[in-house]
Amino acid sequence: MENSNHFGKVYLIGAGPGDPGLLTVRGKSILEKADVVVYDRLVSPGVLSLCNPKAKMVDVGKMPTHHKVKQSEINKLLVKFAVEMPGATVARLKGGDPFVFGRGGEEALELVDAGVEFEVVPGVTSAIAVPAYAGIPVSHRGIATSFHIITGHEKAEAGDSLSLDFENLAKSQGTLIFLMGIANMDFIARRLIECGKDPKTPLAFIEKGTTPNQRTVMATLETAGETIVRENVTAPAITIMGGVVELGKTLAWKKNLPLSGKRLVVTRAAKQSSGITARLTALGAEVIETPMIETRNVLPYCHAELPSCIANSYEYDTAELADLADFEDLKDFDILAFTSTNGVESFFEQLFTAEYDVRELAGKKIASVGKITEKKLLEYGIRCDYVPKDHTGEGLGLLLREVVDDESRILLLQGNLADDTLLKLLPKATRWIVYETLPIAELPDWKREAIASADAVVFASSSAVENFAQISSLSSFVSRLSFCIGRMTEASAKKHGFETVTSDETTMDSLVKKIVEYYTMGENA
Structure with missing residues (x-):
């Protein structure tokens, strides 16, 4: 079928092995704008959090012992989204790389048959990245000049034998890397030994590689099966065999940090x-x-056309209108009191939008509820005159009541959910609602x-x-x-x-x- 410009476009994206930092820049940029994200079980929450929050998220994750959604159904699902959503960006997010035992080729062929445009965004494969995080180079001069990536997950075609070329694998002098093979590894190890592989060949199981829960378990070919049971090695894990494994004892750079595993x-x-x-x-x-929660600026009072000014904000009743920022009145205040970083950001954004600048604050004293808000004010070039030791609204109110005279005109910059603590302590103060908090x-x-x-x-x-x-x-x-x-x-x-x-x-x-x-x-x- 010829390609149709009326369809959406599908991106086959490799999410990498787990660490969100290993997602490619290209992959991140697509996820941020995707309309649909079809993702697998092994995609980490950290990567999923980078997706467009408005995207339709579709979990087709596969478990080691059963498939949540069959591959044939996934293929058809991608076509369905592309056909039914013209112009949409459809992201197919797969662990590792989509073309390294990711069945991305099968999905691409289905898209070609349906005339759907697609793009492949390669990912960092766990076959290389996970050993690297364990300090094991897959190749090393004088030890291994080649490496071989093998699926350990394939089902036997007949009898009790996996469809692997054990004879040639056993003869290989290169590094052997098995993906998805923990359940079959005892059998794989025994067959390699039967075919002539040295039983003393160093071997490592690396669980949950590149994540905070990464664990490396060392063994040899002859102890592989018993080690899996004794150490309770579970998927997701890769198995790497060869002389390079010994380097992991010296080169392991990913140490257990204070919050590892949390x-x-x-x-x-x-x-x-x-x-x-x-x-x-x-x-x-x-x-x-x-x-x-999420915060949203409340637009300031507009003397000319009030309805158009607040069209994208919540609807105010008459009492609330009195609390809107009115920058024509800013000159009347001696002290500006900020109670949150949101208040700082919203105030200055509104100030600039109203075509004023920081010169409007000349001669005014600035108060902050605490150090975080004080730091945010410094980003706008504003130093605080008053910061209470007790970083609470009550602490700020008590401080201002102590240091300012009764004639000082105080302006409180707050959100719509602020309580009346400050107003009770400073009854002559004026409050402007500069942002709203939404659950x-x-x-x-x-x-x-x-x-x-x-x-x-x-x-x-x-x-x-x-x-x-x-x-x-x-x-x-x-x-x-x-x-x-x-x-x-x-x-x-x-x-x-x-x-x-x-x-x-x-x-x-x-x-x-x-x-x-x-x-x-x-x-x-």
């Missing part, structure tokens, strides 16, 4: 989560970014599954705790441990039955330090 759920708003995610990931954790109503299935087995959840606000608790399907969350920033967040978490570990200061640095201390000093310390 899966942490980070609930910060999407635009704020990257900083703490990067820190926790660098310390060895697998981070599942799961924003519970995340739904989570994709893959994220729910990842969260269910997490070791802990990280909360940075009370609103995140409340929304997390309200999503009933998260009741399967196995751990009740939470890491909290600030006393208000801690109180909300306790209210919903979480065990809490709270940072000493209301900063991300302090929170990360507390998480590391908890796991390195003993979970009962």
Whole structure:
């Protein structure tokens, strides 16, 4: 069939072996704009989190003992999406590389037959990357000048024999790398020995390679079967055989970091989560970014055409209109008080949109609720005059009440969910609502599954705790441990039955330090 420009385009994308950092730049750019993502079991949550949040996510994952969706059905599904969604970007996301035992060729042939345009985006194959993360080079001068990638997963054509050329494999002097073969490895090892392979050949099983749960188990060809049982080696794992395996004892560079093997759920708003995610990931954790809230700017009061100004925001009643930012009145205030980084970003974005600039703040004192907000203000070139030692709304209110006189005109820059703590402490202050906080109503299935087995959840606000608790399907969350920033967040978490570990200061640095201390000093310390 001739290609039709009326169809969507399918991209066969290799997700790599697990570490999201090994996804190619090309693959990431396509996932970010994809309309549909058809993904496999071995694609890590970290990679899935890079997908367009509005994409239709379709799990066709295959388990070692059964297929969730048959390959023939997957092939037809890709064609169906492309035909029924003209102009759409359809991403077929596969672990490793789509053309290395990924059956990507079968999918491509089906697309060709249907006249659907496609593109292959190669991925880093686990056959090379996983040994590298274990310090095992697949080739090394003087030891192995070739390597061979073999599927250990194929079913026997007849009797009890896999359809592999054991005679030639046993004679090979190169490195042998078996993918997907743990269930058959005892048989494979015995057949290689029968065909003349040295029983003392070094061998390594590498589980969950390139992830925080990576584990390497050493053996020899003759002890392969008993080692799998004794060490409980499970899929996903690769098996590598040959002299290069010995180098792993010297070259293993991926050390166990303080948070290795820990899966942490980070609930910060999407635009704020990257900083703490990067820190926790660098310390060895697998981070599942799961924003519970999202923020949106509230457009300022418009003297000319109010309805058009707030068309993309929520509808205000008369009382709420009084709380909108009105930059014509900014000159009337002596002190600007910021209670969050969201407030800082929204205020300045609105200021610039209204065709003002930072000169409007000349002569005004600036107050911040804490160090994080203070740091955000510095990004705009603004230094704070007042920061309370107690980084709470109450602390800020008490400080301002102490240091300013009764004639000072104070402007509070807050969100729509802010309580009245500051207004009660500073009854003459004016409040502008510069952003609104909206709860995340739904989570994709893959994220729910990842969260269910997490070791802990990280909360940075009370609103995140409340929304997390309200999503009933998260009741399967196995751990009740939470890491909290600030006393208000801690109180909300306790209210919903979480065990809490709270940072000493209301900063991300302090929170990360507390998480590391908890796991390195003993979970009962």
